[in-house]
Structures are given as C-alpha cells and as structure tokens.
Amino acid sequence: MNSFLNDSDKRGKTYAYTLLGCVLAIAFIGLLGIWGLRPEDSILYKLIASFVIIGALSGFLYTLNAGTDKKYSQRLVYIIGGSAISLAVLVLLQTWTSLLGSLIFGKIISTLVVIGLLAAFVLAIFDDFFENKKLKDENYLD
DSSP: HHHHHOOHHHHHHHHHHHHHHHHHHHHHHHHHHTTOOOHHHHHHHHHHHHHHHHHHHHHHHHHHHTOOOOOOHHHHHHHHHHHHHHHHHHHHHHHHHHSOHHHHHHHHHHHHHHHHHHHHHHHHHHHHHHHHHHHHTSOOOO
16 A cells, blocks of 8 residues: 555556546446446446546546655645545445435535645645745746
C-alpha cells in the first residue's frame, strides 16, 4: 500500500486501467441491452450508475495524481482524494442499500464536499503563493 501511495506512475496506471474497465463494463451492459439480454431495469441502472461513479472517481484521482511531488501539497491532495473516495463509497452504498436516511446522507455528503472544496481552495492558494515566490526569487516578478 505504501509503495502505491509513493509511486505516482503506479497510481496513474491503476486509475487509467480502472477507468478503462468501467468504460468497457458500461459498453458491455449497453450491448446486453441492445441484444435484449439485460437484467432487470433497476439493477441495470444501478450497475451503470456504479460504473459511472467508479470511472469518474478514477478519472478524478488520475488528475489529482499529477501534482503531488511537493510536500505541502501531498497532504491536501490526500484530503481531497479521501473526500472523493468517501463520497463515491457513500453514494454507492446508498444506491445499492439505502443504508442511511436522506437527511443524514445529505449532511455527510455536504460535509465531505465542503472539506474537499476547502482543501482544494487551500491547495490553489499555496500553489499560487509558492509559484509567485519562485518567480520573484528568480527576478521574473517585482
């Protein structure tokens, strides 16, 4: 697990293969529907929604994978990624089981979104600050 977190190339390949697998699964389910061999409609929609959520999460994590070389940004990227993973897991659980009531589900989802957005905002500020500092140190900015 630790080598996965430290090796951005391995993470990138895993995310890319997961996204590819989800696209292929959605295509396969679509072909089953075209040929009339589809499962019950509610299960079909849940399967498609699950693969879309997993694929979107994988694509999002793939984009997050690119800028984690700086120490200050790694923690923020882990917070953003953790929030995204938690959101995806909760939505998948709610889709398949209706485990939580709608009020508590909404509160948890809202909290995770706010945490992720705040971490993304702080990350953007840090990146801008350190980039400007670097440019100033190299005499590109006054």
